[in-house]
Amino acid sequence: MTEPIGMNINELQHLLRSRQLSAAELTAAHLERIGSIDSRVKAFLRLTPELASEQAAAADRALKSGEAGPLAGIPLAVKDVLCVRGVETTAGSQILRGFKPPYTGTAVSRLFEAGAVMLGMTNCDEFAMGSSTENSGYFPTHNPWALDRVPGGSSGGSAAAVAAGEAVIALGTDTGGSIRQPAALTGVVGMKPTYGRVSRYGLIAFASSLDQIGPFARCVDDAAILLALMAGRDPLDATSSDRSGREVLNGYGADVKGMRLGVPREYYAVEGIEPGVKAAIDEALKALAGAGAGIVDVSLPHTDYGLAAYYIIAPAECSSNLARFDGVRYGMSEVDALNVTDGYLRTRRRGFGTEVRRRVMLGTYALSSGYYDAYYLKAQKVRTLIKRDFDAAFQKCDAIVSATSPTVAFPIGSRTQDPLSMYLCDVLTLGGNLAGLPGISLPCGRSNGLPVGLQVLAPQWGENVALRVARTYEQASGVKAEVAPVA
Amino acid sequence: MLARLGLEPGDEEFYAEQLSGILAHIDRLQQLNTESIPPTAQVVEVTNLLREDVPRPGLTQGEALANAPAAVGGSFRVPSIQEEA
Numbered sequence: 001m002t003e004p005i006g007m008n009i010n011e012l013q014h015l016l017r018s019r020q021l022s023a024a025e026l027t028a029a030h031l032e033r034i035g036s037i038d039s040r041v042k043a044f045l046r047l048t049p050e051l052a053s054e055q056a057a058a059a060d061r062a063l064k065s066g067e068a069g070p071l072a073g074i075p076l077a078v079k080d081v082l083c084v085r086g087v088e089t090t091a092g093s094q095i096l097r098g099f100k101p102p103y104t105g106t107a108v109s110r111l112f113e114a115g116a117v118m119l120g121m122t123n124c125d126e127f128a129m130g131s132s133t134e135n136s137g138y139f140p141t142h143n144p145w146a147l148d149r150v151p152g153g154s155s156g157g158s159a160a161a162v163a164a165g166e167a168v169i170a171l172g173t174d175t176g177g178s179i180r181q182p183a184a185l186t187g188v189v190g191m192k193p194t195y196g197r198v199s200r201y202g203l204i205a206f207a208s209s210l211d212q213i214g215p216f217a218r219c220v221d222d223a224a225i226l227l228a229l230m231a232g233r234d235p236l237d238a239t240s241s242d243r244s245g246r247e248v249l250n251g252y253g254a255d256v257k258g259m260r261l262g263v264p265r266e267y268y269a270v271e272g273i274e275p276g277v278k279a280a281i282d283e284a285l286k287a288l289a290g291a292g293a294g295i296v297d298v299s300l301p302h303t304d305y306g307l308a309a310y311y312i313i314a315p316a317e318c319s320s321n322l323a324r325f326d327g328v329r330y331g332m333s334e335v336d337a338l339n340v341t342d343g344y345l346r347t348r349r350r351g352f353g354t355e356v357r358r359r360v361m362l363g364t365y366a367l368s369s370g371y372y373d374a375y376y377l378k379a380q381k382v383r384t385l386i387k388r389d390f391d392a393a394f395q396k397c398d399a400i401v402s403a404t405s406p407t408v409a410f411p412i413g414s415r416t417q418d419p420l421s422m423y424l425c426d427v428l429t430l431g432g433n434l435a436g437l438p439g440i441s442l443p444c445g446r447s448n449g450l451p452v453g454l455q456v457l458a459p460q461w462g463e464n465v466a467l468r469v470a471r472t473y474e475q476a477s478g479v480k481a482e483v484a485p486v487a
Numbered sequence: 488m489l490a491r492l493g494l495e496p497g498d499e500e501f502y503a504e505q506l507s508g509i510l511a512h513i514d515r516l517q518q519l520n521t522e523s524i525p526p527t528a529q530v531v532e533v534t535n536l537l538r539e540d541v542p543r544p545g546l547t548q549g550e551a552l553a554n555a556p557a558a559v560g561g562s563f564r565v566p567s568i569q570e571e572a
Contacts, residue, residue, distance in 0.1 A: 099554050100554060102546050102550040102551070102554075103546075194531065195530055195531050209528060209529055209530070235538035235539075238535050238537060239529075239531075240536070241531070241536075242536055302519075304515070305516060305519060308513045308514075308515050309516065311509060311512075311513060312513060312516075319490060327556060328556070328563050329554065329563055331556070332556070333556030333557065338566065339566050339567070340565060340566050341491070343565070345492070345493035346493055348491055348492050348493055349494075349495065352492065358502060358506065361490055361502060362509065362510075363490075378521060379516060380526030380528060381521035381525070381527075382516055382519060382521065382524075383530075384527040385519070385521070385524060387527060387530060419505055419508075419509060420508055420509055423509075434530070435530055436530035460530075460531055
């Protein structure tokens, strides 16, 4: 058997379809890899070997009969916020410990239908609130490139699983950067689609006007394949677009000759950006210019207000969404409570971690009568200004290019005492969520030996543009996602 | 109280200090004049694409109750909300 760890979808499909490798062998190889290193990486909250073996057997049957889907046999890791029927799904929270959803979310279903093999649920910050996976209600995940550092977050387990060669592909969610930032910090490709591109049915909601599901992969081609499979109208999500999912591949494979790539000066010189990150971005811009793109200076003047607006809107939406965790219908419960209110208080006191409590407090405060205009309404107006900034910038360029994160992966524990320093991790990504834009992060070299991510943002519904820029850079630079050895 | 979080002794001081720092950052929004700016609640043009109103299978009672911390007689069990007469 050829050693399959570290291969991408196309390479694996070649082996699978030419019968040099079976889906069962491929699954076993990944479960073995997980068995040998995940006690150190801790990317997975729980494994699903029985489901994997069933799906691998089905993939092998389909490969034999010539009816295999595009992901037949491909090992997939799923962020613990996406419901899978019968598989414990907890959003990284103690409050949902033991919850087994009675249905599977649409994005996951579509990958299953294409033949993917689910290996397990990956760790994340509780309810996807965080940028380091340290807010998990279970344990922190470690960056496979430096085990004393964070993998980013909130989808840190999914990113680490792909980076460490434990899975070929993974799913994450991105509300303020939770796919792109961990992809950057672990040296893999991660993509957040346009708001409405992928159905959120079956996603445990954090902030409903910002959340999107998206892929992690080893290369841009794989991310494009996954996105095309997940995208498109779902009758079960009234915010899912009726645009064809296939349009994300329009013009795929074209280069960037004649394209204008905007470099926002506020992003380029963002406060706290590390010199090594800046140098890697400069090199990436040179490579893109060398491939025929025009580099233009653009401005996003309200960048300094993005974080403030985000930390009103996201907590406000979360405080409302998390009201459903009342200990009555699912999850942790204090069933011997004296009365209903006592039950709520005791269940939520035991079930929610510090960051979730902080955000629920912030959100209920911002929405409370008397403060609504000053905070929530104000933040929604600033959201308009941020959206207009991007609209104006896209008059001058086809896509926006920047670093994904101002820093490389930071040491575990270094930011947990200061929530604002943690929130600043997302300063270059959350604008894309506020404006509903598609964005991709891909590896663009290293700083102090750790991966740096290049972010490409495109206008709404312009995933194909972001993918085109990303793929051109990947080919021109030769920079590829590598498998972290995890020695 | 509004958030039903069940604070413990010492929590108030802990969160008050952190939230003050975050709110101090958030206060920069007040520097912007937004009088003539409409609010944005939703950023894309998609609005309430509803599906056809056709019945489809839902969860069975058993499935809906499967995750209940306490169920009795086919219902979720909750503490009583009224005093006995």
